[in-house]
Amino acid sequence: MKAYMVFDIGGTYIKFAVMNKHGMKLESGKIPTPQTGLEIFLQKTSEIVTQYRQSYAFQGIALSTPGAVDVKSGYIGGASAVPYIHGVPIIELIRERTGLDVSIENDANCAALAEGWLGSAKETDYYICIVIGTGIGGSIVMNHTILRGASLHGGEFGYMIMVDPLNNPLRSTWSQVASTNALVQEVERRKSLEKGSLDGEKVFRMAAEGDAIANKCITVFYKKLAAGIYNIKYALDPEKILIGGGISKRPEVIEGINQELRNLKDEISTLDITVEACQFDNDANLMGALFHFLSIKSTKRGFNLTWQDN
Structure with a gap:
């Protein structure tokens, strides 16, 4: 089954979900956010992808993160409660580990996109x-x-x-x-x-x-x-x-x-x-990250994604 792996990176937990293109969660869970650095973070997230890859044909990975996110370069500026994700090519590092396309967006922006896609806006x-x-x-x-x-x-x-x-x-x-x-x-x-x-x-x-x-x-x-x-x-x-x-x-x-x-x-x-x-609470960042990923892919394929296309 085609699906997307979505991560919402917070200071306390990393929430994750396997989602379809309509924003529906097929699987979900959370793990404590690693406090020991980038390598453990990459290891844990890659293990989650590998675990669910046995049941789903992943089309890509969508990330919601804190900080001043440059969605084009994949670098995160500013500061947050997860310092090791800043100043590194995070999407390239995850792509190297998984072989999948990766997108990234700021968590507050993700929440806003979720509201425009399927919520109060x-x-x-x-x-x-x-x-x-x-x-x-x-x-x-x-x-x-x-x-x-x-x-x-x-x-x-x-x-x-x-x-x-x-x-x-x-x-x-x-x-x-x-x-x-x-x-x-x-x-x-x-x-x-x-x-x-x-x-x-x-x-x-x-x-x-x-x-x-x-x-x-x-x-x-x-x-x-x-x-x-x-x-x-x-x-x-x-x-x-x-x-x-x-x-x-x-x-x-x-x-x-x-x-x-x-x-x-x-x-x-x-x-x-x-x-x-806002209509969405705990799932807003996950849904918005997915919408952002779908938007990027649709643009690369030469057509414009609207709220209703998903």
Whole structure:
């Protein structure tokens, strides 16, 4: 059976799936991300390919990775929790090990492509995904194409300076003041709890149980997110703004952000700005990586792949 091997490389786990051209998972699993270096990484991923190659005729390998990915050269710039994948010809190294064609794309871009292919932006030509987690990342998609930017930092919304631009601007970026991690740290600080004792799920549970500090911090969290989204809307004016990351699955988060966006309207700022949740969660990066691979192959064959061609 023809299939594709897809990897989503994260700081804690490498998720993998055997997928068909329609984005359906045929097999899947995950392994701890090797901490000892590139050679072990190449060995582990090659072993997974070999294991499933006995049952499937692989047409290629699609990678989703962190970092500033150059999709043409296969090199990854910037920094991430997997340092050894940076600055090396990762797709060439995997191709040498497996003999298969390999594609690579940034993980946030993969999530955005998945939404345009089969998710919340399926009928949308111009949209933005904002991924909220440890930091804030994202992607800009126009005419089904990732807007990468001159330095491959298009969509890195978390670098926006939100407060204190004169005294300490690089300590007040959107990631630092409005990420899920920032929310958790603020609740820990205000409740004098040990750092690392809470996570996002615990904070929202505390709020649901009536904890006043947790509720206050979440309200401020929504305001800070809305301020950044307001800036993005007026700067780029996309058709849709999608919210991804673990918290996007909480309906109260989407409604909380939208309420604060409604509060930002006046006689001058008249746009109706709203956000929607991304449809895909754990599988988004895998699906988007596959779509990216299929797009490259279809272009090389001389025709344009659309969202519906798969």
